[in-house]
Amino acid sequence: xxxxxxxxxxxxxxxxxxxxxxxxxxxxxxxxxxxxxxxxxxxxxxxxxxxxxxxxxxxxxxxxxxxxxxxxxxxxxxxxxxxxxxxxxxxxxxxxxxxxxxxxxx
Amino acid sequence: xxxxxxxxxxxxxxxxxxxxxxxxxxxxxxxxxxxxxxxxxxxxxxxxxxxxxxxxxxxxxxxxxxxxxxxxxxxxxxxxxxxxxxxxxxxxxxxxxxxxxxxxxxxxxxxxxxxxxxxxxxxxxxxxxxxxxxx
Numbered sequence: 001x002x003x004x005x006x007x008x009x010x011x012x013x014x015x016x017x018x019x020x021x022x023x024x025x026x027x028x029x030x031x032x033x034x035x036x037x038x039x040x041x042x043x044x045x046x047x048x049x050x051x052x053x054x055x056x057x058x059x060x061x062x063x064x065x066x067x068x069x070x071x072x073x074x075x076x077x078x079x080x081x082x083x084x085x086x087x088x089x090x091x092x093x094x095x096x097x098x099x100x101x102x103x104x105x106x
Numbered sequence: 107x108x109x110x111x112x113x114x115x116x117x118x119x120x121x122x123x124x125x126x127x128x129x130x131x132x133x134x135x136x137x138x139x140x141x142x143x144x145x146x147x148x149x150x151x152x153x154x155x156x157x158x159x160x161x162x163x164x165x166x167x168x169x170x171x172x173x174x175x176x177x178x179x180x181x182x183x184x185x186x187x188x189x190x191x192x193x194x195x196x197x198x199x200x201x202x203x204x205x206x207x208x209x210x211x212x213x214x215x216x217x218x219x220x221x222x223x224x225x226x227x228x229x230x231x232x233x234x235x236x237x238x239x240x241x
Contacts, residue, residue, distance in 0.1 A: 004115065004116045005138070008139065012180070016149065018150075023153055034162055034215055035165065038162075038165060038166055038169055038215055041211050042152070042153075042169045045204065046149065048177070048200065049180050052200065064193065068199055071204055071207065072207070075207035075208075078211045078214065078215070079211070085218070086218055086221070086222070
């Protein structure tokens with residue numbers, strides 16, 4: 001990677017960090033729960049992007065695996081928190097016919 | 107303007123260092139600059155929209171789509187800079203999972219908020235009513 005492209009990647013990583021910090025403001029001061037969940041989800045996406053750019057800056061391709069893992073765990077965490085606040089429990093099925101015999105809200 | 111000059115210098119550098127791949131160097135450098143700048147623009151626009159829009163559904167509208175498009179553009183810029191096939195495949199996999207999971211999570215958050223009773227701030231046009239037994 002040439003020096004100019006290295007500095008360009010460094011600036012891009014800095015802008016992604018600034019965007020994450022602004023999203024953290026919405027996360028801390030969001031009026032409702034769903035604002036905070038939206039901010040967490042967007043923050044996780046920006047974390048994946050920052051990890052990919054950072055791996056290119058330091059020249060080690062290992063962190064892209066961590067970024068892939070983080071993308072999947074971010075999605076699963078968002079769905080889990082939504083399900084918990086909807087059903088007040090985590091052991092109910094997401095399909096409609098599955099909830100009545102297990103005590104969930106239909 | 108200085109960015110264009112720096113891009114031209116970068117293209118000349120790429121053409122000098124790799125004579126046999128000079129056109130690919132120029133194309134990948136310009137593609138990376140354009141795609142990364144567009145992706146950063148979308149990501150920053152989505153963040154400012156989440157900070158400044160008045161209520162939840164407009165914030166969701168700002169964040170949901172710009173995050174998907176900005177992430178894909180930034181990952182495309184990184185793919186143009188990758189130097190082996192393994193890296194390209196990993197970045198394609200990250201892009202595919204972000205492309206699938208990000209709209210799904212946005213839809214789930216919007217649906218859960220609407221079911222929990224959070225009503226949008228309405229103007230002249232009204233949203234259609236949900237059926238009472240819908241899941």
